[in-house]
Amino acid sequence: MSYLQLQKIAKSFGDVQVVQEMDLSAAAGEFIVLVGASGCGKSTTLRMIAGLESPTSGRILIDGRDVTAATPADRDIAMVFQNYALYPHMNVAQNMSFALELSGTSKAVIAQRVDAAAQVLNIKHLLDRKPKELSGGQRQRVAMGRAIVREPKVFLFDEPLSNLDAKLRGHMRIEIAMLHRRLGKTTVYVTHDQIEAMTLADRIVVMDQGCIQQMGIPDEVFNRPLNRFVAGFIGSPTMNFLNATVKDVEGQLRFVGTGFGCEVPESMKATAHRFIGQSVVLGIRPQAIQLGASDHGLGFSLRVNVCEYLGTESVLSCTLLDEASSVTFTAPGNHMGLINQTVPVHVPLESIYAFEPGEHGRSLGL
Template sequence: MAGLELRNVVKRFGEVTVVQQMDLAIHEGEFVVLLGESGCGKSTTLRMIAGLEEVTQGQILIGDRDVTHAAPMDRDIAMVFQNYALYPHMNVAENMSFALRLSGRPYAEIFEKVRSAARILSIEHLLERKPRELSGGQRQRVAIGRAIVREPKVFLFDEPLSNLDAKLRGHMRAELAILHERLGKTTVYVTHDQVEAMTLASRIVIFDKGEIQQIGTPSDVFTRPASLFVAGFIGTPTMNFFRARYSQEHGLKLLRGEGFAWIAPDWLVAQAPRADQSLTLGLRPQALHPSNAGVSLLSLQVDVVEYLGTESQVVGHMNTPSGQRVAAMLPGNAQDRLRQRVDLSFDPQDMHVFDTAAGRSLRP
């Protein structure tokens, strides 16, 4: 195994910069997910690591070896693509063993490696079949098996589950997690699906417009988003945002906005924000709950109720000039709340506060 490091890496296509001065260190054995919307630079970054795209500026190291200008075959990596990239005229065993045969490995070694990988992936019974005879999930297992037999230092995955249906994606996520636990290989995985990122990653690297916005564990990026972009990107349903300003009234330190005045959390008060500073408050739908004992911090007229089995997602509007929409997750079946007023509360510690102009979190 080996770690992986990108030092001041830049990628330009003509005058367009798609990856901007990226520094990223991935530890040996980590499962790191590059997450972001389409066009944010995550797949380009993966392709530079693989050697499929040239680096405009900077260095890429695998272990202690500089591979910036090395050919893909000389980087000791294995890549699994979104479209499987299987040879249609070869059977499963031939597809899995192709790279080993090309390098002139002994037949007995090739046979053992293919059998071993097939056992790990539960596809031993498919070794004689052609790709056209396989389901999408089986083809993806073959593509992963082809990577395993090479015993690379680093695995690279480029949105490998995006062509599968929702049920099979869930199953394959679990299989990939088990596989990583078993092999312990350094893995870099690209996706735009935050569920994949949250369930698979040791750490998540969140991209926007070619720049890294935050690096952290799934818990870090969910509970302590570093920016407005990360806060709005991570989480389903998305975070609710409210514009506000800090004020001191009658001895109280408040966050006041359209239709509300909430007590400011102690950690924000300690920073003594300016009264003219524009703030954006964030509350996750999961942080909102029905008010108890008549203490209401937020009142909604419910417009939509989506019953999800154990809970309901409700979306309503505030009784303010802008009629701001707010989403909340309520326990059980909340169909009877439709077109009704709902009073909600939250723990002030669950509130996120951002500097609107800079887009950065103010939480220490």
């Protein structure tokens, strides 16, 4: 059963439609991550769930109750903001308990909930401190504690880690994942960081231009993207795209580009027949490109322009010789010696993606 439901939710600001008739549901205890670039409509969607924005049309249901017109306080949700939103004149304990005090919760219950949340978040030693005395990570824990003590039906997170440094973001991701497993609450989490989406989500919702481009478990979204936008957004480094044409060469379907060509993979042949003589876009993940020539798969030559050595692997930024397209690939070890060199590479057939032309061109392999 769906615990949180968005039914044909849409939002416009004047003539600008920010969210376009979205249908989305989350099961009880599910962790949903809305991911996309700035301006895609993900934060507006979260704010409509929270009641901070009113939808232009559509309905929002929580635990079977229509809350579309309900105030934020009447929705039984708790939201963690990007900027923490702590009261500077209150100490940690007061910040965490303030909403409970407003609702008339007894002092004994407040004390018990604050103590339990502080224990879970390892901030008991900070309860008497003011926000200005805390680090960014500690402030974020306090903001999370303030949400936890309310024991809401739904947790909402609006880019909660974007103000933290890289190392602390990684640590807080682990803490949020552990917290969700401990509490088991339905959670909607907004981020532009696809690494956060892949590591935290039960299901990822990839958004662009106010629309859901794909929704599924992380493995599905990464390995079976529905269109070129999803393929290019999910994955680091980002997927490479090369222009090609589908050709029938002596009865064999082939992808042919400038300086490269290969047989159409078996999984795409039924669809590729419809594109004979037409342009398509090949997608290749950087991790799928292998150094060295091969008689099998897709082979081509690259000129290495930049090598970023990361300790265990190198990220090589290259140029496809005959097409002048940019190509990035990863390889184990240190390959600084390949800078300004021309190297042969190949890609196994099963690692090739193909899409119709255009930013949101559909996949040929599904």
